[in-house]
Amino acid sequence: MAGAHRHLLLHTDSPLHRIAPEAKIVGTFLFAVGVALTPRRAVWAFAIDAVVVLSLLAIAGYRPRQALTRFAAVLPFVAFAVFIPFIAGGDKTDLFGLSLSTEGLWASWNVIAKSVLGTGASLILAGTTPISEVVRGLGRLRMPPIVVSIVAFMFRYLDLIVEEMGRMRVAMTARGHDPRWLWQAKPIASAAGAMFVRSYERGERVHSAMLARGFSGTMPQMEHEPASPTDWARSLTPPVVSISLALVALIIL
Amino acid sequence: MLLALHAPDGFLSAPVAFATAFISVVIVGAALRQSGRELKDKQVPLAGIAAAFIFAAQMFNFPVASGTTGHLLGGALAAILLGPATGALVVTIVVVVQALLFADGGLSALGYNVLNMAIVTSFGGYAVFLLARKLMPRNAGGIVGAAGLAAAASVVLSAMAFSVEWLFGATAPIDFDNVFTAMVGVHLLIGVGEGLISALAIGAVLASRPDLVYGVRDLKRSTFADRTPVPMRTFVAGGILAAVVMATVVSQFAVDSPDGLETVAEDTGFADQATDHALDSSIFADYATTGVANESVSLAIAGFSGGAISLAVGYGLFLTMGPRRRSESRETATV
Amino acid sequence: MHSTANSLTVTDLSFAYPNGHEVLDGLSLSVHSGERVALLGPNGAGKTTFALHLNGVLELQRGSINVNDIPLNEENLGEIRRRVGMVFQNADDQLFMPSVREDVAFGPANLGLDKAQQAERVAEALAAVDASDFAERTPHHLSGGEKRRVAIATVLAMHPDLLVLDEPTSGLDPAGRRELTNLLKSLPLTQLIITHDLPLALELCPRSVIISGGRVVADGPTEELLSDTQLLAQHRLELPYGFSPVVAGPAT
Structure with a gap:
C-alpha cells in the first residue's frame, strides 16, 4: 500500500503544533497561492520562500532526513516536469551536452520550485496538526x-x-x-x-x-478554542511573505 | 498517467488556476446543495465512508502490463454508486485533502485538479453511463458494460479537459496538438484499466447489494438476476481495440493532414469563426499555440473537446439537479 | 437489590425483514430494575435484531416495548434512546468521532447539554471505565479492550437506565475479557448482556434467557440452564471443554 498516505503527524511538540488549526490551514493555502503567483524568473523570491519553508520545517521539529523522505514521496508528481525541456519547442540551450528548450527549462524549474515549496507548506501543516484538529479547523472555517x-x-x-x-x-x-x-x-x-x-x-x-445515542440529523458542534489573534498573525506571516515577494517580482520583472 | 491527475503547482498559468477554481467552486457548491437534499442523515456517514473507500481505492494498485501497475481514479465509480452530485462532492473532498495533507497535487492547482478529477469524471462519467445504458441490454451485464464505458470515458474526458486548459494556460512551449494527442492517447489506455476495474467493482456490488447502486435505482431487482458473465479476455481485448482505434483517429486530427473534424468545422462555418478570433487572441496561451500546425484544426479539436466536456458535464448536472426540483415542487404542492 | 419495578418489558415482539425472513416471532421478556440478565442464543436466533429494537433503531412492527413504564413510540423515541444504552458488537462501528473525547461527548451533545455539562459527563464516563488517560486519542489507535471500554463510556455518558451489550467479549484476549467483566460488575445499572459466551453469563448474570427461532425458549437461573445439557444442545449452545457450571459457581 502507498506509504505516502501514512499519518504524517510529528509526535513532538512545537510552537507550530500549538497554533489553532484553522489559522494554519488558511496560512498554508495562501502561502501556496503566493508561491504560485510568483513569476518563474524571480529565483531570488523562491530562495526567500525556501528559507521560510526550511525554517518552519525546522521549528516544526522535522529532522532533515525525515523531511527528505517525505519530499521524496511526492517525486512522481513532478517527474513529468523533468521531461518538459526535452519535448518543448522554442530556443535551445546546451546543457550537459544536451540541446534543451530554454523555455522548457524555465517551465520545468517553475513546476519543480513551486511544487517543492507547496509540498513543504503541506508537510508543515500535516506534521503539526492531528487529523482531528484539521477536521475541527475546517468546521471553524465555516465549511458546510x-x-x-x-x-x-x-x-x-x-x-x-x-x-x-x-x-x-x-x-x-x-x-x-x-x-x-x-x-x-x-x-x-x-x-x-x-x-x-x-x-x-x-x-x-x-x-x-x-x-x-440520540443522533437527530445534525452533528453536534464540538467545543473548540477559536484561533487567537496571535495564532492568526503567526499563520499569516508566511503567506504575507510569499504574496509580497510575488507582487514585488511582478512589478520589477 | 500522472499528467492530468494530481497536477503539481505551477503546471498551468495563474489565470487558468483561478478560472478553474471559480468554476469548480460554483459546481461543487451546486453539488453540495443537491447532495444536502439527497443525503438523509443516514447517508452522511455513508458518504464519509465512501470517501474513505475512494481514497483507499486510489492507493489500491492493479496490474496493467507485465508487472507495472496503475490505480483507480474513481470519479465515475463514485458517481454511479452514490449519484453524480454526491460522487463529485466525495471525490472533491478526497482531492482537496490529498493536496492539503499529503501534498498529492498542488494546493494552487486545486482548481483544475478538482475540475478534471472530480467534476468532469463524476458528472461526465454519469452522463455517459446513462447514455450507454440505453444502448445496452437491460440486465446486469448491460449495466456492468455501461459502467465500464462510462469509467473509461470519464478518464478520457478528464484528459481532454486538461488539454483544453493547457490551450488557455500553457506554461511551456508545447503545442496544444501535442499535449492533446499525448494526453488523450495515454488516457485512452488508462481508461481501459479504469473502465475494467470500475465495471467489475460495480458488478460485485450488483451481485450482493444492488440497492446500493444509485445508477440503477430505476430498475427492478429481478433485472440483476440475469447475469451473463463476459470473459475477461474479450473485455480487455475489446477495450484495447476500441482505445487503439480512437487513438488513431485522435492522432489523425492532430497531425497536419486534417480530415474529419476540419471538414465538419468548415461545413458548419466554425473554422472561419475560429480563425477570425484566431490564435493571436490573448485568451489563448502563447506557449500552447506557438507551433500549432493548422490553426483551424487545433481550434476545432479544442472546441470539440470543450463542447463534449461541457455537454457531458452539463447533461450530468441537469440529470441530477433537474428531476429533483420537479419532485420537490410536487411535494410543496401537496403541502 | 432487586426492586419490583420492571426496567424493561417486551411483549409479543415480532419482526420480519423486507424479504419476508421472520427473525422475531412473538418474543416476550421482562427485566427488573437492577437486574443483570444474559440473553443467550445461537447465531441467527434474532439476538441482535432484538437489541436493535430496544432503542428504536429498527421500527416496531408488532408487539410493544416499555422502558421504565414509557412505551417505545415515535413521540418517546428520544427519551427511550437516552434510557437504553446500546453497546454494539463491533466497537469500531460505535466509535466514529475523531477523538475519544468527542465520541463520548456525542451522546450528551445530542441530549442538548451545554459544553460544561458535556465535559462533566465525559470525565465521569471515562473515569467509570478507567479510560481517562486516552481522552485525546484516536479510537483507531486503541486496543480491542480499550475500544470496548470507551464504547461503554459513550453510552454511560448519556446516564442510561438500562445497558444493553451485544457480544461484549467477542475478540477480546483473556486479560481484556477479565477487565471487562470486572467493569460490568462494578456498574450499578440494569444490564442485558447478549452473548454466546456461556461462562461470561454464569459469572455475571444470576438469570439467563435463551432465545431461539425468534422466541424465548427458556428463562431461569443461569446455573440451572447451563446444567441442562439437553436444552443447550437443542439450541446450539455449548460450554467450553471441561467447563462445569456447578464447579465454577453462580454469579454473585
Missing part, C-alpha cells in the same frame, strides 16, 4: 457541516479500509495470486467491489450506533 462530517468519517474509516484491503491482498497472495496483466485483475476488482459493500454496510451500522 456536511463537508466537515464527510471529512471526519473519511479519516475515521480510511485506515480500517486500507488495512482490510491489505488483508485481502495478502489472502490473495497467500493462495498464489500474482497478477501481471490487466486481464488478471479480476479478483482485485471484485475485491474492490466487495470492499465497497463492506464499507457501506459498516456505514449503516455506524448510523445505527449514532441513532442509538
